[in-house]
Amino acid sequence: MYSFKNDYSEGAHPQILNALVETNLVQEEGYGEDQYSLQAAELIKKKMNDHNAAIHFLTGGTQTNMTAIAAFLRPHEAAVAAATGHINVHETGAIEATGHKVLAVPSGKDGKLTPAGIQSMLDAHPDEHMVKPKLVYISDTTENGAVYTKSELKAISAFCKRKNLYLYLDGARLGSALTSKANDLELSDLPKLVDAFYVGGTKNGALLGEALVICNNALKDDFRYLMKQKGAMLAKGRLTGIQFLELFRDNLFFDLAAHANTMAMKISGAIQAAGYTFLTPPVSNQIFPILPNDLLEELHQQFNFFDWEKVDENHSAARLVTSWSTKEEAVDAFIASLKEKVTR
Template sequence: MPATSLCQDEACIPYSLMDDYSEGAHPQILEALLRTNSTQQVTYGNDEFSNAARQLIRNKIGCTEDEADIFFVPSGTSANLISIASCLRPYEAVITLDSGHIACKEAGAIEATGHKLILVPAVDGKMTPTNLQKALQQNQFFPHMAKPRLLYISNASETGTVYTKRELTTLSAICKQSNLLLLMDGARIGTALASPKNDLTLQDIFEMTDIFWIGGTKAGALMGEAIIVKKALADGFVFHLKQHGALLAKGRILGVQFMELFRADLFFKLASHANNMAQNISANFEELGFRLAAETETNQVFVVLPQPLVRNLLDRFRFYVWEQLDDGNSVVRLVTSWATDELEVNKFNAWVRQWTMANN
């Protein structure tokens, strides 16, 4: 069900391309929550819906209950915080990109657990083997430096790019050689896996990481993320959930949503729609001669625009001005979602085209 602009006193609220969680939830998920609402269930994530969701996810991953545990948490920040805090000792550090979500968007949540972040420059939004090895070499003066113990990456990246199987295989091999754990933030793993640039499967990701999580919040759920933890690291994980306030009494709410997302591939269908809407916007910019600041591989579009056009568009649409450049241009970020209305995308493209034709 596409979202539509709301109008009050004849003035339309600008249509949002700010993020992929401005809408509520896909109607099938809401219907599933209503359908199961009156049933009595075991609490704290031990309900039949959560267990069914775990099995559906394991089927997609190709693993058994003996190989991995799956935990549902309400948010991405809690997924990252708990995953990292559960497996690091106090003197151990996290290697992350300087643009990584845990470095820029989580209010120092990881540092608050007592763990140093070792920041590494991003290349096309991603960690490279060269930069990872350099970070390891620069942080070996033990015991005077925090010891690197975990590599954190996101797929899709903060600029919407995706890791290829070859890239992830190489990073995974370095981690194993260097005694590093590998954690993949999967807030947008749906759009990553649905990308035309992708050649990874959930099974590949499971095999090459130690912990990863599947984002529901940005994929059509009301909220929730599913953390997949290999058995070697799963012991005591539930205590970390409880201590960090993420073990919901009504865990069924998360279980029902993931059950519906994975029951018949709704998860991937919604991700594909988000990607297609972004490609529509991106192709229009390229056709009109605007420069992309990052290749559009998933549902995020980064493009360099002149300030007058940015101001014109902001009267009608909401989006982030990501960076103001010295030459009078700005990098803007536009994000599409499972619910992005194709009509609104066409309107956006028409406004861009109209302004461009009038000013060239």
């Protein structure tokens, strides 16, 4: 049974595995000070045209969000996120466990934040009797598969600067966002618009690993101390460094993300041709078709995927996720099964 449940069911791209094997017995410094991590950091800086950023390699998205947000905020400060945001619903209270409240803003089906939504949370927390909103958390792609346009991100960035707020971008699926046909952002735009962000490797071909990029000089001091304190400093830091070195040595990071998007668009095209709509427009490697419940039950007999949201008594939105390693024959099999069940 083929799975469209997530984009981390497989291990890693063979190029990454080969690099890990080939360098396995080379002795290196620990804790991210090895040659591979240093080279990978320089490559990422070059790709985004910002050589002043500080780059740290961590192992997973929740760990990165928790470590970064806890480091950036003072004890009385809080993070603002869309109600659908990963830190609000899918991280088991990791941010709150560090003593920082997550303030959830209702958002549309696309899961995006807007300046107006952020302002509503500022208005609701006007004085020292409440936590102080200080950091705005967004993700690209969002939890619902949408991507931020350059104008949208510029508007949020300008708002945050006016209000003296940090802007932090969760990039677990940044590769999918940047290679989406709906995207007009470049990697080099991000250091100009956000205070910190991370480049997701776990969901884009790496065994594990995220590259946290800190752009705001005020947030850089002592970050390695806080990484160590949170258990986020890997002794064998070479393991993440080598993987990001391979992802960014050429164009592998973007090629893998583009493949995931292409597979998702092929499925979404077939679903649209069959006459069905989507919870949000399909633009990334996460798509959310609205299908009859009986059809979903039949598809579940052959494929794994999540039932995402009930739409009405007879229809639900599913979540289908393609990855860097999704086989086109599996996509074709899904499409064939869909067509057979629809026309039967």
